[in-house]
Amino acid sequence: xxxxxxxxxxxxxxxxxxxxxxxxxxxxxxxxxxxxxxxxxxxxxxxxxxxxxxxxxxxxxxxxxxxxxxxxxxxxxxxxxxxxxxxxxxxxxxxxxxxxxxxxxxxxxxxxxxxxxxxxxxxxxxxxxxxxxxxxxxxxxxxxxxxxxxxxxxxxxxxxxxxxxxxxxxxxxxxxxxxxxxxxxxxxxxxxxxxxxxxxxxxxxxxxxxxxxxxxxxxxxxxxxxxxxxxxxxxxxxxxxxxxxxxxxxxxxxxxxxxxxxxxxxxxxxxxxxxxxxxxxxxxxxxxxxxxxxxxxxxxxxxxxxxxxxxxxxxxxxxxxxxxxxxxxxxxxxxxxxxxxxxxxxxxxxxxxxxxxxxxxxxxxxxxxxxxxxxxxxxxxxxxxxxxx
Numbered sequence: 001x002x003x004x005x006x007x008x009x010x011x012x013x014x015x016x017x018x019x020x021x022x023x024x025x026x027x028x029x030x031x032x033x034x035x036x037x038x039x040x041x042x043x044x045x046x047x048x049x050x051x052x053x054x055x056x057x058x059x060x061x062x063x064x065x066x067x068x069x070x071x072x073x074x075x076x077x078x079x080x081x082x083x084x085x086x087x088x089x090x091x092x093x094x095x096x097x098x099x100x101x102x103x104x105x106x107x108x109x110x111x112x113x114x115x116x117x118x119x120x121x122x123x124x125x126x127x128x129x130x131x132x133x134x135x136x137x138x139x140x141x142x143x144x145x146x147x148x149x150x151x152x153x154x155x156x157x158x159x160x161x162x163x164x165x166x167x168x169x170x171x172x173x174x175x176x177x178x179x180x181x182x183x184x185x186x187x188x189x190x191x192x193x194x195x196x197x198x199x200x201x202x203x204x205x206x207x208x209x210x211x212x213x214x215x216x217x218x219x220x221x222x223x224x225x226x227x228x229x230x231x232x233x234x235x236x237x238x239x240x241x242x243x244x245x246x247x248x249x250x251x252x253x254x255x256x257x258x259x260x261x262x263x264x265x266x267x268x269x270x271x272x273x274x275x276x277x278x279x280x281x282x283x284x285x286x287x288x289x290x291x292x293x294x295x296x297x298x299x300x301x302x303x304x305x306x307x308x309x310x311x312x313x314x315x316x317x318x319x320x321x322x323x324x325x326x327x328x329x330x331x332x333x334x335x336x337x338x339x340x341x342x343x344x345x346x347x348x349x350x351x352x353x354x355x356x357x358x359x360x361x362x363x364x365x366x367x368x369x370x371x372x373x374x375x376x377x378x379x380x381x382x383x384x385x386x387x388x389x
Contacts, residue, residue: 001363004032005039009274009325011050013362014090020365021168022086031057031087043278047094051101054091058084062112069119078119085113086168093160096279097286106162106195113164123176124167129185131211134199137192138185139163141172144221151226151250151380152181154212158233158256158360159287160277162191171369178377181222185212187238189287200289201234203302209242209249226250226380228314230372232360233276236318236327237261237303240335244311251315251379253372256324256360257332259309262300264327269297274325276359309339315379316342319368321350321357344382346375 002019005011018028031054038046065080088109095102117124123142128135144150153175155166163184166172172182186193187208189201209229216222228251231239236258243252258264267273268280277283281293290296316339320332329349336347348371350356355364 001358004029005036008039008043010043010276010278011039011094013276013359014094016358017165017362017365018086018090020362021089021165022083022170024083027057027061027083027087043275047096047278048099048101050094051091051099051105054087055105058087058091061087065112065115074119078116078121081112081116081119082168085109085116085164088112089162089164089168093162093165094278096282098282103195106192109164110192113167121173124172127183127215129183129211129215131208134197136185136187136199136208136211137163137197138183139167139172141167141176141182141184142221143176143179143181147221149221149223150179150181151228152183152216152222153376154209154216154227154229155182155184156187156208156229156231156235156238157190158231158235158238158276159190160283161233162186164191169365169369171373174369174373175376178373180376180380183212183216189289194287201287203241205238205242206245208238209246213246213248224248226383228252228376228379230255230376232256234258234261236335237305240305240309240312240316240339243314243316244308247313249314250383251317251376252312253317253319253376254332254335255319255368255372256327257318257320257329257335258327259305259331259335260303261327262297262303264331265297265300265303269293273328274359276326305335305338309335310341312339312342314343315382316345317348317372317375317379318346319348319350319361319372321359321361321363323352323357324359326359344379348375 003012004015034053061080062084065077069077092105127138127140163186166184175182188199193199217224229239229249230253232255236254236256339345356368361368
């Protein structure tokens with residue numbers, strides 16, 4: 001993995017994620033250079049300065065976007081609003097949830113993200129998925145050009161990403177180019193659902209899946225028998241859990257396995273493995289709605305796929321990096337070995353020689369993204385050629 005900040009795994013992860021999700025190397029360098037020495041003090045120290053340095057570059061790019069828009073250069077403006085959003089994603093992600101800057105920064109991110117849609121990607125719109133008396137905020141990237149039904153992927157994030165990270169990765173646009181729509185959802189415990197609505201994560205993710213499928217079935221531009229579910233990072237737990245109980249799904253992808261996330265938390269208490277974000281335990285308690293670590297650790301024992309993946313019936317893909325420093329690769333093998341009732345199952349482990357070997361392939365995100373897109377295309381072809389029952 002490219003390491004701009006030697007020895008600071010968390011900050012480096014943010015850099016490579018941005019560079020692989022639409023960021024420009026010069027702008028990322030200008031955001032990082034003022035805080036290079038500060039990075040040596042650890043991931044938690046200096047997160048406010050990280051935010052300030054990245055926000056300064058984001059503000060500059062946004063000012064350029066407004067100037068381009070005023071001059072009538074709509075495409076240039078939309079591209080710059082997009083990069084503004086990409087930089088704000090990482091700046092906001094580094095903050096403690098108790099930081100007074102976190103919510104205002106996220107709200108501003110929502111504004112520039114949607115402005116970029118309006119200017120350069122009208123196929124992507126904001127939608128709301130009805131859920132338990134409220135909604136799950138989402139973006140829908142529509143591959144249907146004439147309103148006819150097309151296959152659709154539900155995409156979920158993990159512990160610390162948002163629907164904006166998913167969109168900035170470029171993967172929803174790539175899927176749309178292949179004729180497959182993508183519903184990018186802030187599930188409970190993530191993104192807008194957590195930050196602005198207070199919805200926290202839970203073990204039983206099948207409820208989220210059912211809500212998403214119910215919503216998609218109301219749309220005339222979605223083929224109801226070709227709905228799949230993809231999730232990265234902690235989504236590698238959320239998705240298999242949901243697929244085990246929501247059997248309307250045609251396929252499922254664990255973009256980074258997470259077979260025993262509760263067990264991983266116990267290892268992190270012993271400082272084994274890398275954390276994904278600064279202020280880690282404060283962040284975890286926020287996501288899951290707990291107030292103390294011992295109570296949470298007891299609860300997290302239930303965040304496991306033991307005795308669960310055997311109930312998956314749809315087609316299943318598990319991808320993982322051989323050098324994932326957060327989630328051991330053996331957990332990917334465990335999910336694969338136990339998913340014996342899936343319609344088909346594939347395990348793809350990415351190696352250091354090819355890249356995409358770090359957590360969810362952030363070091364070479366387009367590589368794992370292309371493999372996943374190809375697998376989905378092949379799976380849809382398999383489904384379409386299967387004898388009808």
